[in-house]
Amino acid sequence: MDSSNSEQAVLDGKLYRHLNSLIVAHLRDNNLTQAASVVASATMTPLNVEAPPNRLLDLVSKGLAAEKGDVTRGTDFSASLPLPHTAAIDFSTAPDMKGSSKSFPKHETRHLSEHKNIARCARFSADGRFVATGSADTSIKLFEVSKIKQMLLPEAKDGPVRPVIRTYYDHIQPINDLDFHPQGTILISGAKDQTIKFFDISKTNAKRAYRVIQDTHNVRSVSFHPSGDFLLAGTDHAIPHLYDINTFQCYLSSNIPETSPSGAINQVRYSCTGAMYVTASKDGAIRLWDGITANCVRSITAAHGTAEATSAIFTKDQRFVLSSGKDSTVKLWEVGSGRLVRQYLGAIHTQLRCQAIFNQTEEFIIFIDELSNEIVIWDAMTTEKVAKWPSNHVGAPRWLEHSPVESAFISCGTDRSVRFWKETV
Template sequence: MWKLTKQHKPCYTGGKITLCKSGEVLLCLNSHAINFVHLATGEVKSSISDSADGFTSYGLSPCESHLLTSCQSGLFKLFQLSNLSSKCIGSFRGHPAITDIVFNVDGSLAASSSSTRVVKVWRIPEGFCTHSFNALEQLPTRLHFHPQLSRLELFACFHDGSIGTWNLQSRRFMALKNHLNSVTNLAFISDDLMVSSGRDKVITLWDLSSYKVKDSFVVYEALEDVSVLQKSSSDDPCQLIVGGRSGILRIFDLNRKSFLKDHPPQCTALGITQILHKFGSSLVVVVTADHNIFVHDRATLERRNVILGNVDEILDIDCFPNADSVAVVMNSSELALFDLCTFQPSLLFGHTAIISCVQVSFDGKFIATGSKDTTIRIWTSQDHRCVVLSQTHGESVSSITWSKKSTKFVITGCKNGTIRMFDTSALKSTSMITMEPTLRIIAHAKDVNTLAVSPNDALVASGSQDRTIKIHSIPNLELKGVLTGHKRSVWKVSFSPVDRVLASSSGDKTVKLWSLDDFSCIKTFEGHTASVLGVRYSMAGTRLISHSADGMIHQWNIHSSELTVLSDSDPDNKVWALSVDPQERYFVSGGSDSCLSLWTDLSKEYEENTNQKADEQIRHEHELTVLMKDSQLRKALLLAIRMEKPRIVLDILSKMVDLSVSTSELSQIWKSLDHESLGRCLSYLQDWNAFHSGSRVAHYVLNALFRAFEAPSLLSFPQFTELGLASLVSYSDRHLVRADTLLRNSQLLDFVCSS
């Protein structure tokens, strides 16, 4: 019995991101929501969502008491914040296509810019527009208020390389020009000094007393963001932290006019888009173009933590054998290693194109990856170093597999239909080596989609786009057999851990079992409604778990062909990858919805709970028999209600009616019941009232209920809704008519007999 116990979901899908004053929480845009993400763990603490009208941007007030959001419809919503909880306190009509929202120093004004080349200033919390600057020549990207409250000035970055500034008192506009390309951000060093970064590879220092360029610094890199790391004083120079398209985080010293060399640069896979830092904090937060969030130490720039904002599509997964960890391929050039207890990731950099496949060695010490950059790499799982590089494929590597009993060889499959074997017996975890294949064969006419090595390391199976499965011997890769029968591409093959049987999944929506003795198909499982993208053995080889392109995960009983549907998600969310823990404690799945799902085997707990409930049921039944025998009807009634035995409850109540137990005593019993038990009795009452033999008890119970509870208390139960009361009344009318007819007939009989 498998149950979904934990998920890693996207927390940031692009756009604005803000670091709170505490330096512990990030505000991240995530599709239609704004998430409060804990910086140390990556956990979403709370969220503000609007599924009907998603958010496009937001602004956080300086005191962090208010959050102003813009919606896709152009509506602005103002939220009051308190301890990561939010409450909408107002809304007003803004303008569409908002790109940025900022507050001034005291939070009384907010400015918004849009892709329609309009900048507006709003009075908060009233929500009326105080200034509107229309028909701008260029598209504004980022906005900043002057840090001094008395200087009501608004600054905007433009794509043409200029910086616009508006004096809100005189409404005078001034353009500051020095950059030759887009200005990406501004940062204030003091009231009269400001720096700007641009994609023209220049940092400009501005004198805001004269609004002229004080100095310019060529940095030979297109910059995307700049932040003041340390303000200048009499003793310390001013330091800036910058980042751009190279993905390298650097510290620039304005006094020396050069980058500091005593801080080692940290590289990321894609360019840096945002840099966040709060004065007094020991952390620097870096956001990259692939929506990853890196937390660095301010002094050394060493990486402390990684938050994967959005992993995109999950293409392949493999579990570690001796640890609760999993290697995940995420439609990027980075390999992610997740701790399944905390979902904390570690990233491995090295490939230059999307990684397509991954597998962990049998002892968990090494990880092998294949990529669209035509290379394979082998990494150490302990210190995440690349120790093997092979560049001999010439085409994308589509599949990879280790030996099942050792680390003596690795076999790879290629997009050109070839299979290569590498001798890794001399593999060391101390130095990096380049490796050539020891054997290469042309196995298929089309892409090799999947590879699997048998448990005894004697055979390797390959599945291809040419709809065939081929079995080769190890170590000479001699062809032993060809399995034909699938009508579409073969996406996954898997050897049984106990039998000479191979399982395969295909684009023809089927899962097949093949005999390795005569290479014939011995069973076909049909039930998926889309391409079956993978299949794995579980439960000591007695079950198959398959996943498909319609978001379904199925479990099959191999002997009885019984189907159990484990997951029935959105049909548009393809489940690309699934891996079963070697100890079969859990399996992990992932797909196009960017969610990494952990499924835990609860069979043992389920069996224990079932046995415990059975023992408890036997004990209660014995106790109930004793109570009935001793005529302890009150205790027997309460026990029968708790055991959910409506027939026994009816029998006990019938005895109480026969013994003329007062309705006041029965009312005390109903008052002692909890809300759930009382609701259960009311549902029994409706059933009893539907037939003649139970109507007497039903009206006896109704009488006691009306004496025990006020009408508002009874109306809270669904049985006393308009529909439920109509059902009770209709049957009660029928019983009363029958009783009235019986009474009149008995009176007539009495009259006839007496006369």
């Protein structure tokens, strides 16, 4: 072998070892421990190899985008994966209670619209351009965020700007949850009428769904897989329903947790890569599921004591899950171990099925105090309560949803109204 071939062989060997390390780290960090062990053994790679969170996904995303020649174009799943949260907060360390809490920026709020009955849910699109709300009046309102911002301009306060660009009427019972397709112009809704409906928001004259999934239970929560090819439905059934949106085939996990689920699912959410999903149930448990095999890999029973768990969402780096329950607590759990790492106290919440949310940088947590009708904000790292604001709703809001791209969020609730909150400059 000549020297050039020898040098290339050495380089190739280093590249293979590096790739194997990234694969092992990716599988391990996404709780696919058995697969990580098999690959580690086959490639003689240490199972505890170190790699930045989501490094493999980052490289695949950038490589596919470069191959296309345009990092912003295309709908390929891998190329459109969110880049790793470069400033991920390490919540695994002990809370720092030495007065290092950050100040939450002031926000201005504006009434946007009203439904004819309770506004039960809201959801932003992944790019933050749209937000939709669903109501007990069976309608869905679609807002364009750029038009909302026009309303906030001083010169537009009394102007003719109308942020509602579509109103959909196709359900016959209250709307429970909404989600946007990660790449397309599709909005889905889950409702008490046991259906999931698909709306094409690009069609200006469409008032009704163009596709319908008929479930067997009240559909309480919906979540698209990041590929857009699958969706999860949390229903009155204790096991999440997984749908292939091309065939409408429904799949149920064959791996039932040791502590068998016994309550309806209040919320189901995918992680940002689809490697996992999480459910929050009326039986009080938070459960983590493998996004590929649909096996339950961890049950956190009695996550909120004897009260039902109302919400559960992943952090952007997929290492933690934020949950809320009707025991007036918000909790942060470590995915890998299932241990409680943070608890946020001081907001009374015992009645409404609401969710605790992060702001877009995950530095703060936002929730509702039902008793005082206030919006409560904690420093996510220190757990210190840093702000309490009047909600400006008549009665406590039922739902909060934060924009994924900017410092803005939506509140809506029992007074039928929808409000937009935006950081003041």
